[in-house]
Amino acid sequence: MSIIQILFFALSAFAIISAVMVLISKNPIHSVLWLILVFFAISGHYILLNAQFLAIVNIIVYAGAIMVLFLFVIMLINVKKDSEPQKQFLVKLLGVVAGGSFLTLLVALVKQTGQLQGRTLLMKDGVIGLIHPLGKALFNEYVVPFEISSVLFLSAMVGAVIIGKK
Amino acid sequence: MQTLTNKALAVQRQPMTFWERLYLINIIKGMMITFSHMFKKQPTIRYPEQKREFSPVFRGLHVLNRDEEGRERCTACGLCAVACPAEAITMEAAERMEGEENIYREEKYAAKYEINMLRCIFCGLCEEACPKDAIYLSETFAPANYTRKGFIYDKNDLLIPNPLTNANDYAKAKGVQA
Amino acid sequence: MTLLSFDWALIIEKLILIVIIVLTTLLITLYTTFGERKVAAILQDRPGPNRAGPFGLLQPLADGLKLIMKEEIIPTSASKWLFILGPGLAMTASLMTSAVIPWGTDVHLFGRTIALQVADVNIGILYIFAVVSMGVYGIMIGGWASNNKFSLMSALRAASQAISYEIAMGLALIALLMTTGSLSLKTIVADQAAGHWWNVVYQPLGFIIFFICAMAECNRTPFDLPEAENELNFGYHQEYSSMKLGFYLFAEYVNMIMSSAIMASMYFGGYDLPFFDETTVAPNIAAMIGVGTLLIKIVLFVFLFMWIRWTIPRFRYDQLMNLGWKTMIPLALFNMLLTGALILAKL
DSSP states (O other), X not given: OOHHHHHHHHHHHHHHHHHHHHHHOSSHHHHHHHHXXXXXXXXXXXXXXXXXXXXXXXXXXXXXXXXXXXXHHHHHHTOOSTTSOOOOHHHHHHHHHHHHHHHHHHHHHHHTHHHHGGGSOOTTTOXXXXXXXXXXXXXXXXXXXXXXXXXXXXXXXXXXXXXXHO | OOOSSTTOOOOOOSOOOHHHHHOHHHHHHHHHHHHHGGGSOOOOOOTTTSOOOOOTTOOOSEEEOBOTTSOBOOXXXXXXXXXXXXXXXXXXXXXXXXXXXXXXXXXXXXXXXXXXXXXXXXXXXXXXXXXXXXXXXXXXXXXXXXXXXXXXEOHHHHBOOOTTTOHHHHHHHHTTTO | OTTTSOOHHHHHHHHHHHHHHHHHHHHHHHHXXXXXXXXXXXXXXXXXXXXXXXXXXXXXXXXXXXXXXXXXXXXXXXXXXXXXXXXXXXXXXXXXXXXXXXXXXXXXXXXXXXXXXXXXXXXXXXXXXXXXXXXXXXXXXXXXXXXXXXXXXXXXXXHXXXXXXXXXXXXXXXXXXHHHOOOOHHXXXXXXXXXXXXXXXXXXXHHHHHHHHHHHHTTOTTSOGGGOHHHHTTOTTTXXXXXXXXXXXXXXXXXXXXXXXXXXXXXXXXXXOTTOOGGGSOHHHHHHHHHHHHHHHHHHHHXXXXXXXXXXXXXXXHHHHHIIIIIIHHHHHHHHHHHHHHHHHHO
């Protein structure tokens, strides 16, 4: 087993354990902190794919900014264990249906791995995650979707400001 | 309205100009002021090595005085205790015995004389009240102590050294001012 | 990806470099606390600490010893693991920045060329950014785990302040990156050292914005709102004692040194000594001169931080937010547009 494979499995185990901890932690703050660890594990995967830019941006944006806001909100509303409302039967049923569908989706995906094998990115050899190729790709081939998504962000920002002003 | 002094300044209410709103200029001005203080003379007196000179009217720790023959002047009249606004002074009087004439000047003397330095406000009224010139305030102050008890100074702590047997210490205790 | 292949000599070399850098940083930090007190004293016409050792030089050791010997108190209602994790995280995040700073030109030792930089990643600046954004967690976790309202409030303050100023900082950096065309700190410094002007000449406004934001990120006065005693008692480290408190305090100073190093590298030529041709001396000596130059620049910046701290009073919180969102971000955006326009005009 090469060093990259060892790292891959270690990171995957780390990511999965952290993700499970996000779900089973009773305290929402602990959940958020475990989620941050998940983001770190994913960034590690990006680095294994030689996508350093994506790895760092993942940390800056998700772990550094969005999770801080999450933490903010949870710290301020101060969720207590006993104040958690009792879930209704219908809600639980819906949860089971949604979770089950997602599980089927995942199983279907795993079954297709044979087809996907030829298309996966090569470990440590890919260049698309580096800053130059990524920039070139974004501003040449994908410039229209890129600009459209920026317009989307702008409208979201304007909307947030308007809601905030009320 | 007429102003009492010519030092009053009218408050400026007009909005700040662009340069004032930048703050940067005033910040740099302030920083120059603090920078200039780097080269100013420090007024600090490094205490244990250097000591500040007391003013000639400084009122410090009390001293019980002796006369030229080394006899205690205090007669335990209690006027100082009465004069004391902080009620820091207590004393007990005793009669002079035969053969003690060279220790106590008068027939009555203070067997016990205590000043609580935590209560004392060093006003000097005891010094003024004393008819025998027996108590005066020196140019030292009470040093720090670990206990409250240590601040109750008894006669041994207050009495000035004998000028006949211990002239050196007497001169030192008297200080320059006397 | 050379780090992952087993080039043992390289790993040992990097490990030694890391140990040296971390130890030197901690030592400098120790003496920065001393320097802070001395600078404060001198600016206020006082002698400052002068009892421990000659000129008080042993004062930081005495302070450290005192912190270690103090009783360690963990509040019963605190979340124990997070309470311990907080200061550790703050310290780690501040030390991790040192990995991408180029401390000097290459050194030739034992037939090897050793780069005086732990990791020459081609996204160095983004890495710094990521680490800085991690630093907030140390404060937030510590403040929350203390289970104290004041700690929590000041942790939230610290976080919102850091997030607000990170934006302006990033925008100021983007303008710089437009002129340098590289995200690698090594390239940026090498470009400046190779006869060009320092970047501050091209980006004066960007530098001022970056400097102010760096001060806000380090929680230094006038931006030390998380530690505002008059409204928050003591700040996010209110419940901390002993060396855990020391870690928080040290982390602030390490942050200060690191941001000084970053500013020196990005805007003031890093290890480049002006008006001096490094090729005239042996490469090892040139590298040493470079390290010395960078250290001097860091010390000057740290002094500037302290000088500002002991001159300017603290902001009010709404003023801080106004400055961040209504002044710094528009200014940074303007700076970015101006830089872009100038680059286009030149082409």
